[in-house]
Each structure stands twice: as C-alpha cells, then as structure tokens.
Amino acid sequence: MKEAYFPQEIETKWQHTWEETNAFHTPDDSTKPKYFALSMFPYPSGKLHMGHVRNYTITDVIARFKKMQGFNVLHPIGWDSFGLPAENAAMKHGADPAKWTDENIAYMTKQLKMLGLSYDWEREVTTCKPEYYKWTQWLFLQLYKKGLAYKKEAAVNWCNSCGTVLANEQVIDGKCWRCDSVVEKKYLSQWFFKITEYAEQLLQDLDKLQGWGDNVKTMQANWIGKSQGAIFRFKVKEIEGLEVPVYTTRPDTVHGITYLVVAPEYKDIEKLTTPENKQAVEEYRANARKMTEIERLSTDRVKTGVPLGTHCINPFTGEEFPLWTADYALVEYGTGAVMAVPTHDTRDFDFAKKYNLPLKVVIAPESASSYDADNLKEAYTEEGILVNSNEFNGMKNTEAKKAITQKAVDGGFGEFKTQYRLRDWLISRQRYWGAPIPIVYCDKCGIVPEKEENLPVMLPTDVDFSVVGKSPITTSPTFKDTACPVCGGHATREMDTMDTFVCSSWYYMRYADAKNSEKCFDKDLVNHWLPVDQYVGGIEHAILHLLYSRFFTKALRDCGVLDFDEPFKNLLTQGMVLKDGSKMSKSKGNTVDPDEIFENYGADTARLFILSDSPPARDFDWSDAGVEGCYKFLNRVWRLVSDGVNKGLISKDYKIDFPLSRENDDLIRTVHIAIKGITNDISNDFQFNTVISKYRELTNAIYEWSGKKNEKSFTDEDKNVFSFAVTSLVKLMSPVTVHMSEEIWHELGYERSIHEENWCEWDENLAKASKITLVVQINGKVKDKIEVDEGANDEELKQFAILSPKIKELINGKEIVKTIVVPKKLVNIVVRG
RNA sequence: GGGCAUGUGGUGGAAUGGUAGACACGCUAGUCUUAGGAACUAGUGCGCAAGCGUGGGAGUUCGAGUCUCUUCAUGCCCACCA
Numbered sequence: 001m002k003e004a005y006f007p008q009e010i011e012t013k014w015q016h017t018w019e020e021t022n023a024f025h026t027p028d029d030s031t032k033p034k035y036f037a038l039s040m041f042p043y044p045s046g047k048l049h050m051g052h053v054r055n056y057t058i059t060d061v062i063a064r065f066k067k068m069q070g071f072n073v074l075h076p077i078g079w080d081s082f083g084l085p086a087e088n089a090a091m092k093h094g095a096d097p098a099k100w101t102d103e104n105i106a107y108m109t110k111q112l113k114m115l116g117l118s119y120d121w122e123r124e125v126t127t128c129k130p131e132y133y134k135w136t137q138w139l140f141l142q143l144y145k146k147g148l149a150y151k152k153e154a155a156v157n158w159c160n161s162c163g164t165v166l167a168n169e170q171v172i173d174g175k176c177w178r179c180d181s182v183v184e185k186k187y188l189s190q191w192f193f194k195i196t197e198y199a200e201q202l203l204q205d206l207d208k209l210q211g212w213g214d215n216v217k218t219m220q221a222n223w224i225g226k227s228q229g230a231i232f233r234f235k236v237k238e239i240e241g242l243e244v245p246v247y248t249t250r251p252d253t254v255h256g257i258t259y260l261v262v263a264p265e266y267k268d269i270e271k272l273t274t275p276e277n278k279q280a281v282e283e284y285r286a287n288a289r290k291m292t293e294i295e296r297l298s299t300d301r302v303k304t305g306v307p308l309g310t311h312c313i314n315p316f317t318g319e320e321f322p323l324w325t326a327d328y329a330l331v332e333y334g335t336g337a338v339m340a341v342p343t344h345d346t347r348d349f350d351f352a353k354k355y356n357l358p359l360k361v362v363i364a365p366e367s368a369s370s371y372d373a374d375n376l377k378e379a380y381t382e383e384g385i386l387v388n389s390n391e392f393n394g395m396k397n398t399e400a401k402k403a404i405t406q407k408a409v410d411g412g413f414g415e416f417k418t419q420y421r422l423r424d425w426l427i428s429r430q431r432y433w434g435a436p437i438p439i440v441y442c443d444k445c446g447i448v449p450e451k452e453e454n455l456p457v458m459l460p461t462d463v464d465f466s467v468v469g470k471s472p473i474t475t476s477p478t479f480k481d482t483a484c485p486v487c488g489g490h491a492t493r494e495m496d497t498m499d500t501f502v503c504s505s506w507y508y509m510r511y512a513d514a515k516n517s518e519k520c521f522d523k524d525l526v527n528h529w530l531p532v533d534q535y536v537g538g539i540e541h542a543i544l545h546l547l548y549s550r551f552f553t554k555a556l557r558d559c560g561v562l563d564f565d566e567p568f569k570n571l572l573t574q575g576m577v578l579k580d581g582s583k584m585s586k587s588k589g590n591t592v593d594p595d596e597i598f599e600n601y602g603a604d605t606a607r608l609f610i611l612s613d614s615p616p617a618r619d620f621d622w623s624d625a626g627v628e629g630c631y632k633f634l635n636r637v638w639r640l641v642s643d644g645v646n647k648g649l650i651s652k653d654y655k656i657d658f659p660l661s662r663e664n665d666d667l668i669r670t671v672h673i674a675i676k677g678i679t680n681d682i683s684n685d686f687q688f689n690t691v692i693s694k695y696r697e698l699t700n701a702i703y704e705w706s707g708k709k710n711e712k713s714f715t716d717e718d719k720n721v722f723s724f725a726v727t728s729l730v731k732l733m734s735p736v737t738v739h740m741s742e743e744i745w746h747e748l749g750y751e752r753s754i755h756e757e758n759w760c761e762w763d764e765n766l767a768k769a770s771k772i773t774l775v776v777q778i779n780g781k782v783k784d785k786i787e788v789d790e791g792a793n794d795e796e797l798k799q800f801a802i803l804s805p806k807i808k809e810l811i812n813g814k815e816i817v818k819t820i821v822v823p824k825k826l827v828n829i830v831v832r833g
Numbered sequence: 834g835g836g837c838a839u840g841u842g843g844u845g846g847a848a849u850g851g852u853a854g855a856c857a858c859g860c861u862a863g864u865c866u867u868a869g870g871a872a873c874u875a876g877u878g879c880g881c882a883a884g885c886g887u888g889g890g891a892g893u894u895c896g897a898g899u900c901u902c903u904u905c906a907u908g909c910c911c912a913c914c915a
Contacts, residue, residue: 173912215837219910222836227914248915261915303913328913338915346834347913421914542910612857613845619908621845625858632871633857639872690847693856700856775852780896782852820895826851830895 001645001747005638007602011739015113023753024118026074028525035071036529037063038508040537040545041078041125044104045085048111048594050577050584050610050622051538057607058574058616058686059536060117064735065682068759074529075118076511078125079105082133083500084162084178087433087472090465097433101128111594116603116738118755123514127503132510133435134456135520136503141438141449142559148194151447155265155331156426158186163469164430165190167499168423169223169544185289191437191496192424195551199224199420202550211570213617216542223543225421230405232339232414234260234312237320242271244312244323247334247419251408252400253341255389256362258352260312261305261324261338263331264288272323274309281306281325288327303328303351315413316390316404326351334419342379349379362388363397425548427499432463432472434497442484442491451485457493471495504545505552508532508567526562535568542573572686575619577610584622592622604737605631611688611736634740637699637733641726641744649714652749654723664721667705671728672767674698675760678732692736698729731760776801777828778810794821801827
C-alpha cells in the first residue's frame with residue numbers, strides 16, 4: 001500500500017469503476033424496505049457552487065448510510081432546466097437556450113461525478129426535454145379537467161426587466177425574486193391554478209409533517225394566513241338595492257363603526273361615488289394605479305383617502321356613516337371593503353385622526369370604569385368588555401364576536417366567514433424557455449384544451465430571440481396557427497409558457513418511473529417510492545417550491561393519479577455556505593470554486609469539510625484553514641492504515657477472542673462506543689459535525705493505543721484488535737470519504753465494494769465503560785471526582801463519596817440534609833451550617 | 834407591527850435537567866529537520882488565588898447552557914390581510 005495519500009488518483013479510479021459497474025443503480029423490485037433520499041435538483045446555471053456541494057453531500061451520506069443499513073435506496077438527480085437565465089443567455093449571445101442548457105448540464109454532471117455522489121443516473125430527469133414536459137402538459141390538462149386550472153383577468157405582478165408576470169410568492173418586498181427589480185401591477189388575462197381550494201388542507205396537513213422543522217411549517221401557515229371572522233352587508237343609503245359587504249375579524253366592534261373604506265379598485269366604486277366627489281375620487285384612483293408595489297408597501301407611509309359622498313347604514317344601530325376610498329384597503333383580500341372602527345384598530349385610528357372622523361368606544365378594559373374616546377392616544381386593541389353596544393353591553397368581547405355575528409345571520413345581513421391570505425397561483429409566463437401551456441383558442445369553440453394524444457405541444461425552434469418587449473415564442477411562423485382539437489377549424493395556440501415552478505412541482509415523482517413514455521409515471525411505482533423519506537434543500541424554498549409541491553400532490557391525488565397526500569415526509573433545510581461571515585456571491589468576490597478544491601485536496605476532503613464544522617441546518621462558514629485541517633486528518637488516517645498494512649499488522653481475517661489484555665479491551669470498548677455514537681448521531685437529525693468529531697476521536701485513540709506498542713512485540717491478539725479497530729474506522733467513514741474508504745477496503749484485501757457492506761454494529765455490553773468517574777457535589781457544586789467500578793450500586797456510591805478525604809473535610813461539622821444519587825454518575829450531598 | 838430561529842472561549846462548535854467548553858481551527862513552547870506552511874509532544878475559558886464563568890434579570894429544582902417568566906441583541910420570514 002502506498003505510503004502517501006494521493007486523493008486525485010484514487011478518486012478518478014473509483015469514479016470510473018463505479019460508472020462502469022453501474023454501482024448505484026436502484027432496482028424497483030427488492031425485498032428490502034425502500035428509502036427515498038432526495039436533494040433539491042439544481043438549475044443548470046453553469047457550475048456547481050458550494051451550496052450545491054453541501055446539499056448533495058448531505059443527501060449522499062444519508063443515502064449511503066441507509067443503504068448500508070439494509071434499505072433499497074432511491075437516490076436520483078435531475079435538472080430544473082427551464083427558466084430565464086437560459087433565455088437571457090440566448091438573447092445576449094444569439095445562442096440557443098437548449099444548447100446553452102445542455103452544455104451546462106454536461107459540465108455540472110461531470111462535477112457531480114467528481115464529488116463521488118451515488119446517483120442512479122438511469123433515472124435522470126431534465127425538465128426542458130419534450131419527454132418530460134409532455135407530462136407537465138398532461139398534468140396541466142388533468143388539473144384543467146378538474147377545474148383547478150382556469151383563466152381570468154386580474155391585476156397581476158409584472159416584472160418589466162424579466163418581461164413577464166410573477167406569482168405572488170415570487171414577489172419579495174415588492175421586487176422580483178429573480179432579478180430584484182421593482183414589480184408593477186398590470187391587468188392581464190392569465191392562467192391560474194386554484195391552490196386556494198386547498199388552503200385548508202395545506203394548513204391542516206402541516207400537522208402530519210412531523211419530520212419538518214417548525215420554522216418552515218409556521219412560514220407556510222403564515223403564508224396561507226387563515227383568519228376567522230364575519231361578513232357584514234351594509235345597505236347604501238343613497239342607492240336602493242346596493243349593498244357593501246365587508247369582512248372583519250372583529251365583529252365585536254361593529255357598534256363602533258364610524259366610516260367605511262373601499263379599495264381604489266373596488267368593483268362598485270363608481271356607483272358609490274357622487275357627482276360632486278367624482279373628480280377627486282378619479283384622481284385618487286389614477287394615482288393609486290400608478291404606484292408601484294414598493295411605494296404602496298412602504299411602512300412609514302401616511303395613510304391617504306378621499307370620501308365618496310355616499311353613506312352606509314349600520315344595521316345594528318341604524319347609524320349612518322360615510323364611505324371613503326383609501327389604498328390601505330386591498331381589493332384582493334376579503335371583500336375589498338373594510339368597516340372602520342378607529343377606536344379599536346390602529347390603522348383606522350391613524351386614518352380617522354388624519355381626516356377628523358369621529359371615534360366611538362365600544363370595548364373597554366375590564367378594569368376601566370369609563371372610557372373617553374376624545375382623549376384616546378391610540379387604538380385599544382386588547383380584549384375587554386362591550387360598551388355602547390345595546391344588548392351586548394357587559395359581554396366579554398371574545399363571546400360577543402359569536403353573538404353579534406349570529407345576530408347578523410339571523411337578521412339576514414351577515415354570516416360567519418373564514419378567510420385565507422393565500423391567492424391562486426399564477427402560472428402564465430410571457431417567456432419562451434418553458435413548457436407551453438397546452439391550450440388553443442378556437443374561433444368558434446373558445447378555450448379548448450389540446451388533445452392528450454397531441455402532446456407534447458412542442459416548443460418551436462424557429463423563433464427570433466432578439467425581439468424586445470414580447471416573448472420570442474410569438475415570432476415563430478409555425479407555432480401560432482393550428483387546428484381546433486374539437487371542430488377542426490382555425491384556432492390559435494396559447495403563447496404563454498408555464499412557470500418553471502410547475503415543472504419542479506412533480507419532478508420527484510418522475511424519478512419513480514423516469515423512462516416511462518406511456519404515462520407520467522406508473523401509479524404503483526409512484527405509490528411505492530413516494531413519499532420522499534428525506535428531502536434536503538435550502539430554506540429559500542420554504543414557501544415557493546414546497547408549498548406548490550404539496551398542492552400538486554393533493555391535486556393529483558384528487559385526479560386519481562396517485563394515492564398519497566404529502567410528498568415529503570422529512571425535510572432537512574440546510575443552512576447557507578458563508579465565507580468570512582457573509583453569503584458567497586460573485587459580486588462580493590468571496591466564492592470558492594469546487595473545482596479548485598477537488599483539484600487541490602480531492603472530493604473526500606471537500607465532503608468531509610463541508611459536513612464537519614456546523615450541524616446541517618445551520619449556516620456554515622467556509623475557511624481555508626478548515627479544509628487544510630480535514631486534508632491533514634485524511635492523511636493521518638491514511639498513514640495509520642498504510643503503516644499497519646505495510647508492516648503486516650493489519651489483515652482482513654481477524655478474530656477477537658476474549659478475554660483481552662487491559663489495553664486491548666479498552667480499545668475494543670472505544671470502537672464500540674464510537675459505532676454507537678456515530679450511528680446515533682446520523683440517525684438523530686444527521687448531526688454530521690459530531691459524527692466527524694467521533695471519527696477523529698477514534699483515530700486519536702487508535703494512534704494512542706499503537707503508540708504504546710512496539711511493532712516488533714505485536715502479539716496476534718494485538719494484530720486482531722488493531723485490524724478490528726481500523727476496519728471499523730474505515731467502514732464508519734465510508735459514507736463520507738467514499739473514495740478513500742473504498743481504496744483502503746481493497747488494500748485490506750476485500751473484493752466487494754465497501755459500499756455494498758453492512759453498517760457496523762455495536763455490542764451494548766462492550767460499549768459500556770468498566771470504570772466510571774463519580775462526580776461528587778456539595779450543594780450542587782462539583783467538589784471531587786472519584787474513579788469507581790461501573791457496577792457499584794447507589795448505596796456504595798454514597799459511601800465512596802462520603803469517604804473521600806476531600807469531601808470528608810468539606811462536610812466536617814455540617815449537617816447532611818439529604819443525599820441525591822444519580823446512578824453511575826453523580827452524588828450530590830446537601831448540607832447545612 | 835406580527836411570527837420563527839439563534840445568543841456558550843480568540844474562532845467553528847460539543848453537552849438525554851447531573852463534570853460546561855467534546856472535536857477542531859488558531860495560538861504558545863518544544864522534538865525532528867538544511868528548511869518547513871510536514872509530522873510528533875506538551876499546553877491553551879477567565880483569575881495570582883479563594884473562586885468566577887453559557888447575552889442581562891428573576892423563578893422552578895438538591896442541581897439549570899438546558900425548563901418557566903421577563904428583558905436585550907442578531908438573523909430570517911411575513912407585513913396597511915381589516
């Protein structure tokens with residue numbers, strides 16, 4: 001065996017062998033239990049970055065560990081390959097996005113292989129290939145048939161720089177999630193998926209996701225934004241038969257209404273405006289329309305509004321109050337109209353103060369005897385007792401919510417209402433590089449879905465990428481005109497493509513049956529492999545991809561395509577990879593190129609390091625010294641083994657015969673403790689950082705043990721023990737340092753790949769210490785430590801403690817109040833005086 | 834404004850309510866070397882010491898980094914959602 005560790009040589013060799021032997025292929029039929037380990041698939045942007053390396057290494061180690069534990073592991077990879085960067089590159093360089101994408105995939109595939117990842121490449125999935133997007137289109141049609149895909153005219157988020165609309169989830173702080181430019185509002189007719197129909201299920205089923213972090217679950221719950229309240233309908237005084245409905249979560253404050261606000265975009269706003277107010281209202285609305293999302297969302301903005309001139313009547317009190325329009329009412333939420341109770345809502349309070357609208361107190365704190373509206377400094381939004389509220393006076397406001405709503409129900413002017421913040425998912429994109437929406441517009445029949453047998457609707461290639469202000473797809477001379485699938489007459493195709501998040505909402509299902517050309521996947525196979533047992537990826541998808549995928553799964557279940565209702569059983573959201581405390585980015589110039597690390601240290605060092613310093617969920621600070629440290633450690637392990645092998649001290653045919661010498665017994669114990677600890681650390685939340693510290697501890701222990709021996713005096717027993725320890729270490733490390741372990745394994749004389757081996761097992765009796773350090777405390781403070789036999793019982797431990805000279809002196813002359821014994825660990829003597 | 838995380842040596846981080854700082858990085862000495870940024874050995878929370886130490890303050894407990902309350906700081910998510 002070579003004395004020095006040459007990672008690149010070893011790694012290239014084994015990568016070739018694994019490829020030639022198809023070592024990581026997963027059969028569908030196996031008697032072993034299944035385990036589906038999944039990384040979020042990459043966008044083929046050009047090169048892997050360290051975030052990828054971290055993500056895929058974590059999943060790879062999990063996959064290999066599970067395989068060694070006897071699971072039939074599915075560990076696939078694919079490409080989220082539709083999307084704007086390819087199209088932009090095409091426009092810039094006049095290239096073909098398909099070619100650009102293919103080249104990136106080829107390069108990144110090479111990098112993934114260099115990392116030694118155990119993917120089943122036969123199941124590779126690429127979303128921009130017709131054999132994939134055919135099924136994306138097919139699934140769209142299933143949703144369409146179910147009434148879950150529909151087209152409507154709506155105010156949508158428009159990103160001018162990307163030249164396309166965006167879903168709500170893709171607008172971050174009023175800016176585009178991709179390019180960061182300010183998002184505008186536009187009125188367009190667009191395709192939506194009815195995700196709102198699943199709002200309640202998506203919320204409820206979060207409880208089923210025991211293996212998800214609470215942070216992600218609360219983010220989703222907040223995004224869905226369920227609230228419970230009431231709808232009240234108010235008659236308009238000036239217009240017979242016209243009503244304004246409002247949604248409120250505070251029906252208990254209904255007697256305190258002093259005005260009502262409708263959004264500038266409210267559908268009946270023109271009817272509600274009197275001729276005298278028309279001009280001011282028109283101006284206000286025009287202004288609101290011009291405003292960008294950013295301006296509207298600005299937190300320090302002063303509220304503005306104008307009166308409409310009309311009035312509503314409060315059915316509870318008979319009081320009249322004026323109607324206003326103000327942009328703090330949102331047309332998309334609730335009914336687009338708000339009942340304003342300035343005394344008990346901070347926003348209404350601000351508005352009322354600014355425009356001198358009246359205040360009326362209807363909730364008082366339980367302690368207060370009276371409450372003066374004129375002197376209010378801010379809205380009272382806490383709980384309390386109803387006042388000025390007729391028959392509800394004296395009632396607790398929490399009870400009044402129900403009672404008051406009930407009165408509205410009985411009176412026919414209101415109802416109980418549950419409201420969600422979640423909006424339908426806008427999936428149309430005015431872009432080229434995506435899956436075409438399989439819809440045609442027939443001159444006679446209107447909107448018609450393409451026939452399933454005509455799929456895929458191929459993305460045209462005869463397009464001009466140099467056009468500005470419109471989608472390149474519209475320049476295709478052959479794409480637009482087609483025959484109606486129903487009547488055969490003239491029709492035109494939908495020119496929009498689908499949001500790429502549609503493609504990524506089902507890719508993990510396709511892995512179950514990646515090559516199927518008859519169906520999107522076989523139902524039995526998808527039911528067998530799914531749900532994913534462990535999903536690993538970035539927290540940035542907490543809402544977007546993960547919510548869409550959950551919706552897709554439920555919708556496809558209802559379409560009868562599959563039989564489960566949650567796609568991802570366990571989710572690990574890995575932290576970011578930082579350098580010098582901030583996120584790696586090209587603009588900051590603090591990126592680390594994986595290729596350079598492979599070249600200088602090898603993939604095993606990269607894998608070891610990226611797992612070593614932080615638990616997976618936390619951010620990880622990349623340091624060059626850390627990489628160096630890991631490389632040195634691997635050299636140290638290599639030297640330990642090569643030395644032993646070359647001196648004939650290690651062999652694969654070892655046998656441990658008890659009893660052993662004291663030192664050998666200790667080493668065996670250390671190995672068993674390591675096996676137990678490492679197994680538990682991986683099983684328990686994948687704490688790879690402590691796993692790696694245990695690799696080091698075990699290595700240190702073996703070195704220390706061998707340092708005590710003179711190699712010439714090595715007995716057969718020593719050789720056996722040494723062999724066992726080294727063999728165990730190499731095996732325990734094999735999921736992480738995949739190449740080095742494989743190389744050593746063969747150097748030890750094994751024929752089979754180490755990755756086909758079973759995971760190490762420990763013997764509970766051997767993992768037990770023979771001596772324990774008894775901690776003796778007085779009044780909870782550590783005062784002494786005594787070595788005692790492992791088998792000592794509680795009474796004996798107490799005696800040891802009291803008899804220790806140190807303790808004897810300290811408790812001398814004091815009264816022992818009580819003594820607490822923690823078996824095999826600690827004695828605490830409580831004294832007084 | 835609301836929600837969720839996280840606060841431990843010079844640094845990354847360990848620690849089923851029971852020895853705080855495992856394992857590393859860094860640093861300091863030394864050994865071997867022509868030399869070393871290689872390898873090995875010893876040391877390394879603070880304090881001269883008694884002791885003190887897990888952001889601050891309270892509490893529960895024989896015992897709190899860990900549980901409860903409160904407060905501060907940082908990060909992330911959501912945000913005029915009625």
